[in-house]
Every structure is written in structure tokens, then in C-alpha cells.
Amino acid sequence: MLDLExxxxxxxxxxxxxxxxxxxxxxxxxxxGPTISDIVLALDxxxxxxxxxxxxxxxxxxxxxxxxxxxxxxxxxxxxDIYVAKYLEGRExxx
Amino acid sequence: MDLFNQLIVFFGEFxxxxxxxxxxxxxxxxxxFPNFFVxxxxxxIGAIGGAFYPLLGVTLIAVGADFLGAYRWFIAGSSLIxxxxxxxxxxxxxxxxxxxxxxxxxxxxxxxxxxxxxxDSHA
Numbered sequence: 001m002l003d004l005e006x007x008x009x010x011x012x013x014x015x016x017x018x019x020x021x022x023x024x025x026x027x028x029x030x031x032x033g034p035t036i037s038d039i040v041l042a043l044d045x046x047x048x049x050x051x052x053x054x055x056x057x058x059x060x061x062x063x064x065x066x067x068x069x070x071x072x073x074x075x076x077x078x079x080x081d082i083y084v085a086k087y088l089e090g091r092e093x094x095x
Numbered sequence: 096m097d098l099f100n101q102l103i104v105f106f107g108e109f110x111x112x113x114x115x116x117x118x119x120x121x122x123x124x125x126x127x128f129p130n131f132f133v134x135x136x137x138x139x140i141g142a143i144g145g146a147f148y149p150l151l152g153v154t155l156i157a158v159g160a161d162f163l164g165a166y167r168w169f170i171a172g173s174s175l176i177x178x179x180x181x182x183x184x185x186x187x188x189x190x191x192x193x194x195x196x197x198x199x200x201x202x203x204x205x206x207x208x209x210x211x212x213x214x215d216s217h218a
Contacts, residue, residue, distance in 0.1 A: 025122035045141035081188030
């Protein structure tokens with residue numbers, strides 16, 4: 001039977017290029033987005049996926065200190081949403 | 096016990112594959128869809144399918160992989176809490192952003208059948 005550690009590490013190495021490709025596609029939308037809502041929406045999805053990728057890296061490098069960082073990244077993505085939503089609505093109410 | 100660990104790790108790897116597929120579909124939809132209100136759909140796929148499922152998969156792998164030592168419970172717990180946070184925060188933040196975008200008229204929802212919110216605001 002195959003060694004479990006070798007199998008998990010090989011599997012995660014096989015997943016890396018697909019994640020990087022998805023990140024690059026999100027970054028294209030972040031750079032090209034016509035309005036600020038598109039930029040923030042793409043950044044939001046990108047940061048949630050970076051959070052998941054950080055948890056996978058914690059498995060890959062066998063370093064448990066990387067795992068709680070994903071929690072912080074997810075909370076930052078939510079904070080970006082709320083800040084920009086308040087900014088857009090505030091401008092609408094101010095005029 | 097060895098077979099049980101192997102089974103949990105296989106199920107976690109299946110969830111990671113589902114996450115990669117959701118991630119790629121969400122990124123392609125984010126790139127190809129025409130305007131903001133259609134891209135909300137791709138953002139939901141990218142957040143729930145691309146981040147919630149892989150975090151559950153990391154939790155299962157960390158529970159089953161005993162080569163990580165005693166600290167694997169640390170990885171499993173923080174991944175589970177992050178998955179729970181994303182399942183709550185992603186719909187909330189997207190809803191707030193869509194509401195602000197609609198009310199400030201930054202983007203027009205043009206492929207639409209009916210718009211009750213607009214009819215109510217004119218009445």
C-alpha cells in the first residue's frame with residue numbers, strides 16, 4: 001500500500017497549477033474591471049480562494065502555524081466588501 | 096484504524112478536486128460574464144465551491160493524516176472555523192455589495208425580466 005504522506009503531498013503538488021491558473025484569471029478581472037463593484041467582487045472571490053490555498057499550503061509544508069492565517073484573510077475580504085458598500089451608499093445618500 | 100484514516104483522506108482529496116473545479120469555473124465566469132449583476136453568480140461559485148469545500152477537505156485530510164503529529168488538530172480546527180466563517184460572510188458581503196451597487200446606480204442590471212424594486216421605488 002502506498003505511503004499516506006507521500007500520497008497526500010503528491011496529490012497537493014498536482015493541484016498547484018490549477019489553483020495558480022484560477023488566481024491569474026481572477027487577477028485579470030481585478031485589473032480590468034470597469035466599475036469599482038467589479039473590482040471588489042473579483043478581489044473578494046480571489047481572497048476567499050487564497051484563504052483556502054493557505055490552508056492547503058499548511059498541509060503541504062506540514063507547518064500548522066499557516067492554518068489560522070486563512071481565517072484572517074477571509075475576514076479581510078469581508079471587511080473590503082463592507083467598506084466599499086458603505087462608501088457607495090454614502091455617496092448616494094449624500095447627493 | 097489505518098483503513099479509516101485512508102478513507103477520510105480520500106474523501107478530503109475528493110473535496111479538494113471539487114474545490115479546484117469550482118474555482119476554475121468561478122474564475123472563467125468572472126472573466127466572461129457581461130456585467131456586475133451576472134458576475135455575482137460566478138462569485139458565489141468561487142466562494143462556496145472554491146473555498147468552502149476545499150477547507151472542509153483540508154479538515155478531513157488533517158484529521159486523517161497522522162504523519163502530521165499532534166498539531167494536526169490545530170490545522171483541522173482552524174480550517175473548520177474558516178469554512179464556517181466563509182459560509183456566513185460570503186453571502187452577507189456579496190448581498191451588501193449588490194445592494195449598494197443597485198442603489199448607487201454604478202452598474203445597470205440589463206439582462207432582466209422583471210424588476211420589482213424599481214417599480215416600487217417609482218410608485
